[in-house]
Amino acid sequence: MRDIVMKRPENLEALVEALSSVNDTTYLLGGGTDFMIKLRKHRIYSGTIINLTQIKELNYILREKDRIKIGAITTFTEIASHPLIKQYANCLAEAADKVGSTQIRNVATIAGNIANAAPCADTVTALMVLDAKIKIIDGNGETREKSLDEVIIGSERNTLEKNEAIIEILIPVIEKKSKSAFAKLGSRTAVTISKLNIAVVLEYDQENSIHQAKVALGALGPKAFKSDIVEKALLGKKPVESLLLELQEALMEQVDASILGRGSHPYKRDAIQGLADDIFYKLFASTSIGGEV
Structure with a gap:
């Protein structure tokens, strides 16, 4: 570790100067929670670290x-x-x-x-x-x-x-009537890496129907992605209790499309139904059975 040089730019001008002289063994450091793990994993014992936390x-x-x-x-x-x-x-x-x-x-x-x-x-x-x-x-x-x-x-x-x-x-900034929520599933209830996560943004028209839906899923592929399957299932729908089943079915269809044949497929196909419950009730907290939410 004695061969590692730490640079601590205190403003953008100093950051630009530090970036102007980088090489293959230069690394950027933010909070460091991920980087320190990589440092050990890849046995990085030399190089230059540009620490951004002083800016x-x-x-x-x-x-x-x-x-x-x-x-x-x-x-x-x-x-x-x-x-x-x-x-x-x-x-x-x-x-x-x-x-x-x-x-x-x-x-x-x-x-x-x-x-x-x-x-x-x-x-x-x-x-x-x-x-x-x-x-x-x-x-x-x-x-x-x-x-x-x-x-x-x-x-x-x-x-x-x-x-x-x-x-x-x-x-x-979304100025129209809208709502967004996030939910995750991990191996424990706290301090956990997501086995699945979902984020949703919904915009409504004057009749309280969903006229725009954005749905993204994480830990279901090499990177997070938007799901056309789930977005289409929500478009034009009223926020009523029966929409939960449609959301679950669309999410299971997306799991099938993304990881069918992989060892994690049966678990994630089942687990995503519970994640659908979580995100549904975050988005529509005032649910009354059979009525609008």
């Missing part, structure tokens, strides 16, 4: 016009409790609140969760249904915005170059 200007949550902006080193604890996130991106608040333990949430950052690109990453599933964009800066000081699908391409695989860093997450 205070990357720690914020604010609304600017029609977008919510989240700084790259904002922690899950801050995201889970922030009123703007709860109001406009509730599924992200719920996902952030389910990441690991309290100690992990206090240090883990949203940019780190994205860059790590784990198939089970809770906040990635939520960000996908929120149509989030990722703002990146490079060693030349140039910035660009990309979609999650452009950044995350597979299990622990992203398209970030060595001289690029995530600096901001941008979420469009």
Whole structure:
């Protein structure tokens, strides 16, 4: 470990300077909860680590016009409790609140969760249904915005170059009547890695029918993805109790389409019915049997 050099830029200008001189043994560090595991797993004993946690200007949550902006080193604890996130991106608040333990949430950052690109990453599933964009800066000081699908391409695989860093997450504000929620299933009730997770954003028309549905699933493939099967099952429907069965059937169909033949298929096909229950009652908490929710 004595051969590892730690750089701690304190502002964006210093970050750009650090990014301008990277090589194959340069690594970016956010909260470090995922990186420290990789450090041991891959036996990385030398190189340069650029620690982003000292860049205070990357720690914020604010609304600017029609977008919510989240700084790259904002922690899950801050995201889970922030009123703007709860109001406009509730599924992200719920996902952030389910990441690991309290100690992990206090240090883990949203940019780190994205860059790590784990198939089970809770906040990635939520960000996908929120149509989030990722703002990146490079060693030349140039910035660009990309979609999650452009950044995350597979299990622990992203398209970030060595001289690029995530600096901001941008979420469009939904002004129409809408609701969002997140649910996960793990091996334990706390401090668990998701075996399945789901995030949903619904928008309603004046007749209280679902006129737009966005549904994403995690831990059901090499990366989180939106489900056309489930979205189509919800479109045009009224939020009534009978919709739960349709949601369960659509989710089971998606499991069949995604992992049929794999060893985890029977378990996940059964388990996703319970996950459907969880997300349904989060979205439609005022359910009355046979009536609207």
